[in-house]
Amino acid sequence: IVLSVGKYVREELGSDYDVIMTRSTDVFIPLSQRSRVGNKAKADLFVSIHINSSTNSSSTGVEVFYFSKKSSPYAEKVAAYENSFGEKYGENTGSIAQIMGELAYNKNQEKSIGLARPLTGVLAQKMKMRNRGIHGANFAVLRGFNGPGILVELGFINNRRDVSKLTNPRDQKIMAKEIANKIRAYFD
Template sequence: MAAGLGLAVAASHAAPDPVGLLKVRLGGDSAETRIVLDLAKSANVKIVSDGAADRRIVIHMPGVQAAEELQGPGRGLVKAWMVDEVQGGARLQMDLAADAKVKRRFLLPPADGVEHYRYVVDVAAAPGASLTKASQAGPVDGALRTKFLPARKSALPLKKVVVVDAGHGGKDVGAVGSKGYEKDINLAAAQALKDKLEKTGRYKVVMTRNSDVYIPLETRVRIAQRANADLFISLHSDSGPDTSLKGASVYTLSDKASRRSTKFVSKDDWFMKASLTGDQGVRDILFDLTQRATRNRSAVFAQTLLSHIEDEAPLLRRSHRDAGLVVLLAPDVPAVLLEMGFVNNPEDEARLRDPRSRARLMDSVADAIDDHFGHDMKVAAR
C-alpha cells in the first residue's frame, strides 16, 4: 500500500459536490475499539496519523463536509474525538486513552437496509511496552503529517455541549397569561440563550425544539443523552393561584425521584448497564455514585445560576427547589429547570415578554454557564 495509509474508496474522478459526513459512531472496549464514519457517498480517506507515535489518530477526508459540528467523549481506547474543517475537507482527530494504533480499516457500501457508506476503522491496544517514539509509528506520510497535524499536540478543544429546552410547545401550551401562552415565552428565551452561547464560540448548543412543536418529555431527556450533553437547562414560565406571586426559581432533581432515572440508562453505556445488572449491592452502589455526582453538579449549577440572575429577575423566597420532574431524570446529565417568572403576574409577564428584558435575563444565564464551566466543580451546599 502506498505511503500515507491512503485508501481510495471513491471513483477515480473527483466528485463535483461535497460528500456529507453524517455521523461518527464508536463501539468496543479497552482492548479494541471500532470507529464508524457514516458517509452519504463514497469518499477518499487517508490516515494521517495511526496513533502509535503520540496517542492521537488523525483521519483526513478531502471533499467531505460534516452536516453539523461533530464531537464527543470517547469510548474504549478513544478518550475524545472531534471533526473540524481543514484544507478543503474534513479532519477527524481522536485522542487515545492508552497506547494503541490503527489495526485495520475498510469500506462498507450500502447494503442490508443501510443506505449510506460506512468507513470502518479498528483501533487495537498495543501489546507490551507503550509505543511512544516517533520511530515506532506506522508508515505515515511525512508531508501529510506536516500539513494536517497540529504544530503542537494538546488536548482536543472540545466545546461544552449545552442542551437548551424550551418548555411545552405545540398542543401543550403551558401556563396562560393575559397576553398569550407560556410556550411562546419559553421558545423566545431559549433562542436568545442559544444565540448568546454560540457567539462565544465555546459551546455546541442543541435545542430540544426550535419551533412551536410538541416534544414528549422523555424525548427531551433522550436528546440530551444522545448529544452527550454537559448540561441540560429547561426554560419555563410559572403560574400560581395568586396573581401577586412573582419571581424566578430553579429546580433540580429530588432524592426521592432518583431511582426513576434507571429508565434513562443508555443502552450503549457499559458503566451504567453494569450498575443495573449483577450483584444487587454492587449495582446500587455504582448507580448511586453516578446519580449522586450528577445531582451534585446540577445543584452546583443551580446555585451559580441563581446568583447570576438575581439582578435581572426577582427571586422567590425559596428559590432553589427540588422535584421529580421528568426532564431532570437523566442519570448522567446535570440538569436544571428554570422558572423565569409567573406569566399570570402582570409584572413578571411584562418582563418576560419584553425582548430587552428577556435578553438581559438570558445574558445572565449564559454568564452563569460560563462561570460554571470556568471553575473546578465544588461540593454543593444546600
Template structure:
C-alpha cells in the same frame, strides 16, 4: 462542553398562559434561542429540543439529550400560580448531590438581581421527567411567574428578554470558566512563533487537546 437546551412545551402544548394571553412556550423559545446564541459565540456546543413552535414529548427530550451524549441538560420554563401575586425565580434539580446544585444557586441569585424578582431558591424533585430520565446532570429553570401581570407585561420588552437570557448565559458559561462574548466581538490569542513547522503543529494539537478547538496555524 455540549449543552442540551430544552425550551419547555411548544406546539399544541402552550404551557402556562398569562392573563393577556402570553404563552410560556413562545416566551421560553425566545429566551432560549438567545441563550443558545450566547453559548455558541463562546464556542460551546449546543443541542436543542426545538427551534420553533413544535410539540415534543418529555420522553423525546430526555432521549435526544442522552443520544447526543450531552454534558449538561438545561430546561427553561415560566412558572404559574393561582396566586396572581406570586413572583420569583427558582431552579429544580434531582437531588442535592447534583453536580449542578451550585450552578442552580448561582442562576437563582444572578437572575433575581438582574430582573429584580425574589429568589425562591433551589428545589428538589424526583418526579420531573427531564431530571429523572437524563443521564447527564440536569436542571430546570422557572424564570418567573407568567401568571403575575407585572411579569407578563415585562416580557413584552426586548431588553427584559435579553437581560434574562444574558444572566442565565453568564451563569452557565461561568460554570465552565468562560464568559459571554459582548456584541459578537472575538479576541484572538497568539501563543508562539516557530521556525520548525512541526513544533507549531505540536503546540496546536496540544491546545486542541485541552479544549481550544479553534486553534490554528497562521
C-alpha cells in the same frame, strides 16, 4: 417566551459551545424526547427553561430546580404540574427512568446545585424579581437525562409584573445572558 429566551441563550453560547435545542419552533416536545435529545448528543449539561404558573396571581419570582429523588411538598407539586403536560400528550412520565447509578446521581446532583444556586441569585437580582430559591424535585425531564441538569422557572405567567418582564425582548436577552454567563462559569 421560553423559546425566545432559549434562542437568545443559544446566541450567547453558540460561538463557544455546541448548543443543542430540543425544538426550534413553538411546538410541544414530549418530556422523554427532550432528555433523549440530550442523551443522544452526549450533552455535558441539560438546561430546561420554563415559565411558572400558580392559582395565586400574586406568586412571583425566579426559581431553579435540580433532579432529586426526594422533593419538598412544594417542589413535588410543581413537578407534578410540569409532568402532567407529558401525560396530556399521552406520555407516561412515570416510565421516564433515570439510568445512572447512585454515585453518578450524587455527583450530578452536586453539579446541578452548583449551577442552580448562583443562577437563581443573579437572575432575581438582575430582573429585580423575588428569589424563590433552588429546589430538588422529581421532574420527568430532568430524571430522564443522564447527567447534571436544571429546570429554570423564569417567572409566573399569571403575574402581571412578571409577564411584563417575560414578554419584553430586552429583558429576555438579559435573562439569556445571565443563564449563559452561569453556564460558562459552570464549565470553567
